[in-house]
Amino acid sequence: MTLLLEVGATVLLLAVLYAPLERAFPAHRQGAWRAGSSTDLFFLLGQLVLWTAPVVAALTWFVHASEQLPLAGLRASVDAWPLWAQIGSAVGLCDVSIYWAHRWSHRNRFLWRFHRVHHTAERLDFLAAYREHPFDNLFTRTVENLPAILLGIPLHVLAGFAVFRGLWAVYIHSNVALEPGPLRMLLGSPRLHHWHHERTHHARVNFANLSPLMDVLFGTYHDPGH
Numbered sequence: 001m002t003l004l005l006e007v008g009a010t011v012l013l014l015a016v017l018y019a020p021l022e023r024a025f026p027a028h029r030q031g032a033w034r035a036g037s038s039t040d041l042f043f044l045l046g047q048l049v050l051w052t053a054p055v056v057a058a059l060t061w062f063v064h065a066s067e068q069l070p071l072a073g074l075r076a077s078v079d080a081w082p083l084w085a086q087i088g089s090a091v092g093l094c095d096v097s098i099y100w101a102h103r104w105s106h107r108n109r110f111l112w113r114f115h116r117v118h119h120t121a122e123r124l125d126f127l128a129a130y131r132e133h134p135f136d137n138l139f140t141r142t143v144e145n146l147p148a149i150l151l152g153i154p155l156h157v158l159a160g161f162a163v164f165r166g167l168w169a170v171y172i173h174s175n176v177a178l179e180p181g182p183l184r185m186l187l188g189s190p191r192l193h194h195w196h197h198e199r200t201h202h203a204r205v206n207f208a209n210l211s212p213l214m215d216v217l218f219g220t221y222h223d224p225g226h
Contacts, residue, residue: 007048014044017167018126027177027190040127046098051134055141059149062142066149075152086153090161090211093147099214101143102207111139123193129173137141144209168210188212195222 019032078086105115114133121128132140144165148158172193180187188208192215196206205222208214215221 007045010048011044012093014170016168018176021178022125022175025177027175027194028123030125030175034123034125036121036123036131037125037127040121040131044127044130046134047130047132048138051137054134055138058138058142059145060084062146063155066152069150071150071152074150078153080152083157086151087157087161090148090153090157093151094144094161094165095208095210095214097147098140098144099207099211099218102209103139103218103220105136105139106204106207111136114139114220119197121197123188124175124197126170126174130174131171141202172209185213185216186211187203192223195224 023032078089081089105111114136117133117224118131118136121131141162145158145162148161153161172188172190174190176190179189179191188206188210192206192208204213205220206215207220212221212223
């Protein structure tokens with residue numbers, strides 16, 4: 001019963017956060033419930049009920065395993081940094097890591113077998129973000145958190161960072177036309193990620209999760225301005 005309440009509360013929270021934005025600032029004309037929404041809803045429920053726990057277990061294992069590595073000196077240095085420096089370093093390293101992992105997922109046959117599931121959504125909105133194979137989800141969550149784990153970033157900071165990245169990933173898939181304005185080179189937008197899903201480009205552009213700077217630096221940035 002508790003699990004059902006938690007799942008219901010999570011789905012309701014996501015709808016309250018993103019549905020009004022999609023209705024007020026739509027990037028494309030489409031209904032709130034589209035062909036494929038039921039599939040994406042089942043993927044969301046699958047994540048909440050079935051495969052979030054294994055992902056958390058795997059990350060916990062990585063945390064404990066990292067304690068056996070000769071990283072004491074590095075971690076002592078990082079621990080002495082102010083919180084903003086810890087978070088900034090974790091964000092930067094995680095962004096580089098997830099950029100290359102994502103790009104590799106499109107080029108490596110084995111990884112593409114799982115990642116391609118995410119690209120079967122014909123229309124994008126906040127629900128489509130959850131159309132993800134469990135293995136692809138595990139691979140992504142591991143890669144984006146591993147640098148912070150190795151640096152010894154405190155777990156409460158790591159947990160907050162994971163929640164933020166999760167909400168941001170949902171946002172860039174949402175059917176929202178909002179732009180970050182003067183911060184457009186630091187923060188991505190749904191438009192940029194929608195171009196990544198555009199089939200005419202065969203997903204060769206805009207691999208970044210958080211900052212478009214990754215795509216600018218590595219030559220995959222694409223923004224025709226609409």
